[in-house]
Amino acid sequence: MITAARIKQIKSLTQKKFRKELGLFVVEGEKAVNELLLHKNWEINHIFALESWLNENVIPGNIPFDRVSGKELSRISSLTTPNSVLALVNIPEWDIRNVNPSIDITLMLDNIQDPGNMGTIIRTADWFGIDNIICSENTVEVFNPKVIQATMGSFMRVKVFYTSLKKYLETLPEPLPVMGAMLDGENLYKTELPDKGILITGNESQGISAEILKLINRKIHIPLFHKRGKTQQPESLNAGVATGIILSQLRNFNG
Amino acid sequence: MITAARIKQIKSLTQKKFRKELGLFVVEGEKAVNELLLHKNWEINHIFALESWLNENVIPGNIPFDRVSGKELSRISSLTTPNSVLALVNIPEWDIRNVNPSIDITLMLDNIQDPGNMGTIIRTADWFGIDNIICSENTVEVFNPKVIQATMGSFMRVKVFYTSLKKYLETLPEPLPVMGAMLDGENLYKTELPDKGILITGNESQGISAEILKLINRKIHIPLFHKRGKTQQPESLNAGVATGIILSQLRNFNG
Numbered sequence: 001m002i003t004a005a006r007i008k009q010i011k012s013l014t015q016k017k018f019r020k021e022l023g024l025f026v027v028e029g030e031k032a033v034n035e036l037l038l039h040k041n042w043e044i045n046h047i048f049a050l051e052s053w054l055n056e057n058v059i060p061g062n063i064p065f066d067r068v069s070g071k072e073l074s075r076i077s078s079l080t081t082p083n084s085v086l087a088l089v090n091i092p093e094w095d096i097r098n099v100n101p102s103i104d105i106t107l108m109l110d111n112i113q114d115p116g117n118m119g120t121i122i123r124t125a126d127w128f129g130i131d132n133i134i135c136s137e138n139t140v141e142v143f144n145p146k147v148i149q150a151t152m153g154s155f156m157r158v159k160v161f162y163t164s165l166k167k168y169l170e171t172l173p174e175p176l177p178v179m180g181a182m183l184d185g186e187n188l189y190k191t192e193l194p195d196k197g198i199l200i201t202g203n204e205s206q207g208i209s210a211e212i213l214k215l216i217n218r219k220i221h222i223p224l225f226h227k228r229g230k231t232q233q234p235e236s237l238n239a240g241v242a243t244g245i246i247l248s249q250l251r252n253f254n255g
Numbered sequence: 256m257i258t259a260a261r262i263k264q265i266k267s268l269t270q271k272k273f274r275k276e277l278g279l280f281v282v283e284g285e286k287a288v289n290e291l292l293l294h295k296n297w298e299i300n301h302i303f304a305l306e307s308w309l310n311e312n313v314i315p316g317n318i319p320f321d322r323v324s325g326k327e328l329s330r331i332s333s334l335t336t337p338n339s340v341l342a343l344v345n346i347p348e349w350d351i352r353n354v355n356p357s358i359d360i361t362l363m364l365d366n367i368q369d370p371g372n373m374g375t376i377i378r379t380a381d382w383f384g385i386d387n388i389i390c391s392e393n394t395v396e397v398f399n400p401k402v403i404q405a406t407m408g409s410f411m412r413v414k415v416f417y418t419s420l421k422k423y424l425e426t427l428p429e430p431l432p433v434m435g436a437m438l439d440g441e442n443l444y445k446t447e448l449p450d451k452g453i454l455i456t457g458n459e460s461q462g463i464s465a466e467i468l469k470l471i472n473r474k475i476h477i478p479l480f481h482k483r484g485k486t487q488q489p490e491s492l493n494a495g496v497a498t499g500i501i502l503s504q505l506r507n508f509n510g
Contacts, residue, residue: 128480
């Protein structure tokens with residue numbers, strides 16, 4: 001049994017304001033929760049699960065849990081088809097000073113708005129072994145339930161930070177390649193690519209903001225495939241797809 | 256003024272059944288409608304526009320139109336923030352027999368379900384000069400308004416067909432490379448890639464279906480970037496991102 005007040009509290013976690021206030025976010029689904037239970041870096045605050053899930057899984061003694069009915073689960077879930085388990089998880093405190101941009105590729109997101117895109121970008125970063133993503137403060141929050149869902153579990157392996165990108169880039173400890181995808185950039189397939197540095201992905205419709213553009217020192221371009229007889233051409237790629245193509249090339253160019 | 260019956264009819268076009276019955280689909284937004292007006296291959300059936308749009312655009316004499324208020328537009332729109340113009344467009348009749356898979360790369364989609372993914376894949380195909388996409392009959396329909404929106408106009412330049420993929424592949428006029436992204440495939444960056452053939456993208460969670468898997472003769476793998484110290488790894492990439500990475504490599508390998 002879950003009380004009405006508890007349901008209200010859990011539902012409030014779809015909003016950033018309440019996630020911040022309570023220091024909690026929601027993870028749904030067997031696969032993600034089962035994986036969370038194996039991670040030492042994540043603290044589960046509470047588990048709500050169907051009897052069927054509880055019968056098949058062991059919850060460590062220090063994690064409180066409630067057995068809920070399918071109906072109750074659907075009341076606290078933000079999925080259209082709720083799974084068998086939902087976890088409240090403590091929002092971790094990560095320190096951006098632990099990120100060393102000089103030793104690897106770091107991804108930077110400038111005002112990504114769509115939760116699905118954000119989740120897909122985190123999932124893609126995970127595939128290509130990116131440990132840290134640094135986001136502008138107006139980028140959609142990683143602990144938004146739609147973002148968490150779209151990461152397909154990758155939120156557990158990639159750290160996401162929020163800060164002023166301008167300040168961050170202006171105070172880098174040493175000069176680094178700062179890459180961005182732009183129409184007037186070098187052909188991604190015909191240029192030497194670095195194995196360290198920062199790759200910036202911009203907003204879905206406006207691209208990279210003017211103040212950040214100025215700080216890019218390696219403009220990269222994903223070539224459009226020209227076809228004879230086509231007068232109209234697409235203007236851009238989806239932000240997540242473009243990020244995937246560039247990361248893939250960065251990781252395989254030097255390998 | 257639009258009648259209630261007309262509103263109901265337009266709203267019904269969010270459903271495939273009614274799109275088929277009426278032979279119409281909806282395109283929203285200035286950019287897309289303005290581009291449609293330039294295309295000879297697309298027949299606009301009717302335009303509904305705000306006075307502001309009508310004042311700035313010329314509609315050919317043979318296209319009927321209605322001046323609508325912002326309130327009326329929001330009643331027929333399926334966007335949360337309606338634009339200034341909405342067009343009803345005749346669904347074209349394309350003949351799959353005009354596709355020649357032996358002369359270029361053709362994309363094949365096996366049961367893509369998410370309209371956003373579908374739209375993104377069409378947009379990506381357009382960027383990489385893919386003229387034709389052949390879909391399984393259970394793939395989400397291209398004229399779904401969410402798909403059209405996510406293509407960002409690319410639906411105008413890429414033809415999308417629906418058929419039995421199995422039959423299509425079994426009756427190819429000549430042997431062709433049939434590629435699919437699979438974990439046990441060849442490294443995308445360490446193998447010779449063809450400049451003609453078929454690339455298959457599978458369903459978002461199940462991947463490529465068993466009966467189609469058997470017909471793949473070139474398994475391709477986008478390498479996961481291994482990092483020391485990481486015990487858990489992602490299982491897959493988003494279908495649209497994976498398609499983008501492979502198409503990008505196919506188009507740039509031989510150039």
